Amino acid sequence: xxxxxxxxxxxxxxxxxxxxxxxxxxxxxxxxxxxxxxxxxxxxxxxxxxxxxxxxxxxxxxxxxxxxxxxxxxxxxxxxxxxxxxxxxxxxxxxxxxxxxxxxxxxxxxxxxxxxxxxxxxxxxxxxxxxxxxxxxxxxxxxxxxxxxxxxxxxxxxxxxxxxxxxxxxxxxxxxxxxxxxxxxxxxxxxxxxxxxxxxxxxxxxxxxxxxxxxxxxxxxxxxxxxxxxxxxxxxxxxxxxxxxxxxxxxxxxxxxxxxxxxxxxxxxxxxxxxxxxxxxxxxxxxxxxxxxxxxxxxxxxxxxxxxxxxxxxxxxxxxxxxxxxxxxxxxxxxxxxxxxxxxxxxxxxxxxxxxxxxxxxxxxxxxxxxxxxxxxxxxxxxxxxxxxxxxxxxxxxxxxxxxxxxxxxxxxxxxxxxxxxxxxxxxxxxxxxxxxxxxxxxxxxxxxxxxxxxxxxxxxxxxxxxxxxxxxxxxxxxxxxxxxxxxxxxxxxxxxxxxxxxxxxxxxxxxxxxx
Amino acid sequence: xxxxxxxxxxxxxxxxxxxxxxxxxxxxxxxxxxxxxxxxxxxxxxxxxxxxxxxxxxxxxxxxxxxxxxxxxxxxxxxxxxxxxxxxxxxxxxxxxxxxxxxxxxxxxxxxxxxxxxxxxxxxxxxxxxxxxxxxxxxxxxxxxxxxxxxxxxxxxxxxxxxxxxxxxxxxxxxxxxxxxxxxxxxxxxxxxxxxxxxxxxxxxxxxxxxxxxxxxxxxxxxxxxxxxxxxxxxxxxxxxxxxxxxxxxxxxxxxxxxxxxxxxxxxxxxxxxxxxxxxxxxxxxxxxxxxxxxxxxxxxxxxxxxxxxxxxxxxxxxxxxxxxxxxxxx
Ligand SMILES: [Fe+2]
Ligand SMILES: [Fe+2]
Ligand SMILES: [Zn+2]
Numbered sequence: 017x018x019x020x021x022x023x024x025x026x027x028x029x030x031x032x033x034x035x036x037x038x039x040x041x042x043x044x045x046x047x048x049x050x051x052x053x054x055x056x057x058x059x060x061x062x063x064x065x066x067x068x069x070x071x072x073x074x075x076x077x078x079x080x081x082x083x084x085x086x087x088x089x090x091x092x093x094x095x096x097x098x099x100x101x102x103x104x105x106x107x108x109x110x111x112x113x114x115x116x117x118x119x120x121x122x123x124x125x126x127x128x129x130x131x132x133x134x135x136x137x138x139x140x141x142x143x144x145x146x147x148x149x150x151x152x153x154x155x156x157x158x159x160x161x162x163x164x165x166x167x168x169x170x171x172x173x174x175x176x177x178x179x180x181x182x183x184x185x186x187x188x189x190x191x192x193x194x195x196x197x198x199x200x201x202x203x204x205x206x207x208x209x210x211x212x213x214x215x216x217x218x219x220x221x222x223x224x225x226x227x228x229x230x231x232x233x234x235x236x237x238x239x240x241x242x243x244x245x246x247x248x249x250x251x252x253x254x255x256x257x258x259x260x261x262x263x264x265x266x267x268x269x270x271x272x273x274x275x276x277x278x279x280x281x282x283x284x285x286x287x288x289x290x291x292x293x294x295x296x297x298x299x300x301x302x303x304x305x306x307x308x309x310x311x312x313x314x315x316x317x318x319x320x321x322x323x324x325x326x327x328x329x330x331x332x333x334x335x336x337x338x339x340x341x342x343x344x345x346x347x348x349x350x351x352x353x354x355x356x357x358x359x360x361x362x363x364x365x366x367x368x369x370x371x372x373x374x375x376x377x378x379x380x381x382x383x384x385x386x387x388x389x390x391x392x393x394x395x396x397x398x399x400x401x402x403x404x405x406x407x408x409x410x411x412x413x414x415x416x417x418x419x420x421x422x423x424x425x426x427x428x429x430x431x432x433x434x435x436x437x438x439x440x441x442x443x444x445x446x447x448x449x450x451x452x453x454x455x456x457x458x459x460x461x462x463x464x465x466x467x468x469x470x471x472x473x474x475x476x477x478x479x480x481x482x483x484x485x486x487x488x489x490x491x492x493x494x495x496x497x498x499x500x501x502x503x504x505x506x507x508x509x510x511x512x513x514x515x516x517x518x519x520x521x522x523x524x525x526x527x528x529x530x531x532x
Numbered sequence: 533x534x535x536x537x538x539x540x541x542x543x544x545x546x547x548x549x550x551x552x553x554x555x556x557x558x559x560x561x562x563x564x565x566x567x568x569x570x571x572x573x574x575x576x577x578x579x580x581x582x583x584x585x586x587x588x589x590x591x592x593x594x595x596x597x598x599x600x601x602x603x604x605x606x607x608x609x610x611x612x613x614x615x616x617x618x619x620x621x622x623x624x625x626x627x628x629x630x631x632x633x634x635x636x637x638x639x640x641x642x643x644x645x646x647x648x649x650x651x652x653x654x655x656x657x658x659x660x661x662x663x664x665x666x667x668x669x670x671x672x673x674x675x676x677x678x679x680x681x682x683x684x685x686x687x688x689x690x691x692x693x694x695x696x697x698x699x700x701x702x703x704x705x706x707x708x709x710x711x712x713x714x715x716x717x718x719x720x721x722x723x724x725x726x727x728x729x730x731x732x733x734x735x736x737x738x739x740x741x742x743x744x745x746x747x748x749x750x751x752x753x754x755x756x757x758x759x760x761x762x763x764x765x766x767x768x769x770x771x772x773x774x775x776x777x778x779x780x781x782x783x784x785x786x787x788x789x790x791x792x793x794x795x796x797x798x799x800x801x802x803x804x805x806x807x808x809x810x811x812x813x814x815x816x817x818x819x820x821x822x823x824x825x826x827x828x829x830x831x832x833x834x835x836x837x838x839x840x841x842x843x844x845x846x847x848x849x850x851x852x853x854x855x856x857x858x859x860x861x862x863x
Contacts, residue, residue, distance in 0.1 A: 026705065026710060030710075031705070034701050034705065034710065034713055035697075035698045035701055035702075038701065038713055038717070039660055039661060039663075039664035039667075039697050039701070040661075040664060041661060041717065041720065041721060041730075043734045043737065044721075044734070045730065045731040045734040045735065046734045046735060046737060046738050050737075050738050051734065051737045051738060053584075054584045057583075057584070075698050076691060076692075076694050076695035076698055077625045077628070077629065077695065077698065077699075079618075079691075080618055080621040080622045080624075080625045080695070081622050081625060081626075083618040083622070084618045084619045084621065084622025084623070085622070087614070087615040087618055087619055088619055090615070091615055099539075100537065100539060101537055101539065101540065101542060102537075104537045105537055124574070127572060127573070127680070128574070130674070130683060130684075130687060131674060131675050131677075131683060132675075134671045134672075134674035134675040134686070134687055134690070135671075135675035137671045137690075138668055138671035138672045138675060143664075146671075147694065150667075150671060150687070150690060150691065150694065151691075153671075153674070153687050154614070154687045154688065154690075154691050157614050157684060157687055157688075158614040158615070158618075160568075160572070161568040161613050161614045161615070161684075162614070162615070164549075164567050164568055164572075165564055165567060165568065165615075168548070168549075168567050171546065171548070171549060172544035172545065172546060172547065173542065173544055173545060174545070175545070177549070178546060178549055178550050179549070179550045179551070180549065180551075181549065181550075181551040181571055181572060181574075182550060182551060184574060185574050185575060185576045185577045186576075186577060191577075191579075194574070194579070195579045195580075198578060198579045198580055198590055199579070199580060201582070201590055202579075202580045202581060202582040202583055202584075202590055203583060204583055204584055205584075464580050464583070465580075467579060467580045467581065468579050468580075469577045469578065469579050474577075503550065521545075525540070525542050526537075528540050528542075529537045529538045529539075529540045530536060530537060530538065
């Protein structure tokens with residue numbers, strides 16, 4: 017055949033450029049600021065979007081191919097898990113609390129960021145950055161949906177999963193991740209990117225996924241292991257987006273550096289507070305433990321994060337302000353949060369329990385500097401009370417931090433006996449915080465954080481009862497009314513594990529399935 | 533120590549999540565589509581107003597003038613969720629890839645008559661920018677939409693639009709040198725025939741009502757462009773002149789349009805039937821944007837069909853009007 021011309025071979029970078037950057041154009045019939053109205057008000061200056069480095073080069077044809085293959089495999093496992101009663105392979109029904117916490121508190125965030133990344137994927141002026149954000153948007157849709165489909169099977173047999181969506185908008189402890197997600201979504205597109213792609217995906221994601229997924233693997237939960245590992249290749253793309261995004265912002269203009277630094281300070285601290293829930297899960301909820309929260313923090317935050325911030329120093333970025341305090345807290349937060357949930361166990365939609373001696377010894381060994389001194393005595397005291405038939409349940413409402421929304425349960429840096437507490441008066445109103453860092457976040461954006469929907473305050477104002485209840489009735493039980501507003505099945509979703517329906521059913525079904 | 537778990541029948545405590553049960557008439561076994569989408573978006577007790585749009589709540593149906601008693605009625609008849617979408621697209625991509633391979637391996641792209649190749653490039657390549665515009669609009673729709681039943685298909689639609697823009701790019705790169713992409717972009721920016729279309733698309737970028745964005749892009753623009761370009765221009769005009777290779781390289785597009793129309797029709801039909809106000813508004817949007825789109829497509833039809841332009845465009849408009857009428861739209 018007679019070839020007309022020898023065609024030029026395009027390099028991968030050039031070819032990808034045609035597939036992404038080449039598609040866009042500068043509008044002329046509408047002002048660019050009308051088409052892209054959100055990328056200036058945060059004060060970030062971008063001089064040249066062409067300097068954006070593509071974090072990965074994936075065209076849609078390749079995307080569909082890889083993702084299609086992954087999902088064919090993943091759904092085969094989900095299917096088999098459901099067919100074969102895979103849930104009976106978990107170590108112990110206590111493990112279910114870990115997945116409940118994930119489903120209630122993490123999965124909704126996956127879904128939240130779909131819209132956030134779609135907005136970023138529409139509103140940055142640089143096409144290449146938009147394509148990267150869009151791919152993350154649709155990946156996050158995948159994560160939420162694969163989690164819903166995996167957990168669907170647990171929901172059929174166990175409590176605490178059924179009303180995750182309803183609870184997310186109402187339940188006291190879920191306002192911690194909810195306000196975190198909404199803080200990011202209501203921020204401008206650049207802050208959103210630093211909050212989610214950099215601070216969360218790049219700096220902290222390993223502290224969320226590695227503990228949950230290895231916890232699942234250790235505890236026989238094949239379904240969670242599979243969706244977790246299947247999400248990991250997406251996550252590595254999300255992480256590179258985070259690191260490329262921050263470098264790009266920092267290189268574009270020196271005036272961006274202090275703005276980005278402020279966001280890093282804020283989002284690192286906010287993220288570390290949300291992760292306190294993961295710490296509790298690792299140290300207390302896994303019948304078979306993987307590593308302690310403290311060990312995970314040392315590897316994934318201190319080592320990896322330390323190296324990262326040494327690397328970013330050349331841009332004038334220093335480690336986040338709360339870094340030292342967050343590192344000190346690694347000895348304490350998992351215990352403090354578990355004690356909180358144990359004592360407020362009546363109001364949590366997962367079970368809590370007393371630890372065995374073996375488990376207490378494990379914690380003593382993992383936390384030589386703090387556990388025996390501050391936490392073991394309290395846990396043993398609570399266990400003794402429970403053994404005497406006096407399971408402790410707190411019924412007074414706690415005070416919430418206005419920023420992170422966690423009840424005041426953390427202690428003062430340097431003094432693990434003293435609950436940390438800060439106050440600020442803003443426009444004649446008093447606001448309370450768990451730490452100096454949460455206080456500072458508030459003071460930087462008071463107009464935003466005065467809007468916090470604080471569940472405890474809302475309960476006091478009577479906003480957390482179903483419309484058909486009558487708070488003036490003589491037999492009105494406010495706590496019960498609130499839990500009904502949360503859509504708890506009282507006595508089945510909440511409270512002590514020992515004697516729970518989940519415990520009984522799991523034991524019975526496993527007995528049936530393993531008998532010959 | 534792992535136990536041998538036998539397959540035993542265990543009676544479930546419940547069939548599905550309560551947010552799903554509430555929308556399917558009680559606790560019944562639910563499909564993957566239902567569990568992935570129904571009742572999923574947060575609806576209440578939001579913490580902060582968006583700094584980018586403080587006049588609305590973060591999730592707020594008031595971002596559209598369309599009103600629904602139940603937004604979850606606007607379901608996707610295709611029942612797509614991420615996995616079914618990506619698996620289906622992977623299959624379709626395999627076919628499209630095989631077509632690219634077939635054309636390339638038999639050098640069909642080299643044996644296209646010159647005038648056919650030129651015509652194909654002149655008409656199709658600037659449309660990669662229109663597909664990118666569609667991607668922008670569907671991202672905007674996704675980010676502003678209320679209820680997961682819209683959000684979830686919106687982002688998949690946006691990614692499909694990107695895929696189409698990329699297939700058109702590959703077509704250009706296969707048929708000719710990379711410079712043809714620059715030439716086509718120059719046409720898009722300044723070529724007379726393309727200005728009304730670009731003008732209209734840029735105007736759609738400043739629409740803020742999410743249902744209007746949905747309608748303008750996925751119903752009106754796509755509903756006129758795809759039948760005109762892929763059915764009539766590629767499949768008829770080019771093929772009859774020895775350009776069937778082009779039809780192979782774009783086989784994804786008409787197939788995709790058929791599928792996406794099912795979604796668009798499903799949503800609009802229910803929104804129109806909801807109330808007279810919705811019907812009036814949707815009819816008005818349809819009329820305005822259709823008339824504008826027809827005018828914008830006229831010079832492109834002239835380029836594509838020559839003398840035949842009026843017949844072709846009229847057929848497409850009639851087909852579109854009939855479709856609108858079936859949905860209860862008065863336009
Ligand atoms: Fe994710
Ligand atoms: Fe992610
Ligand atoms: Zn706080």
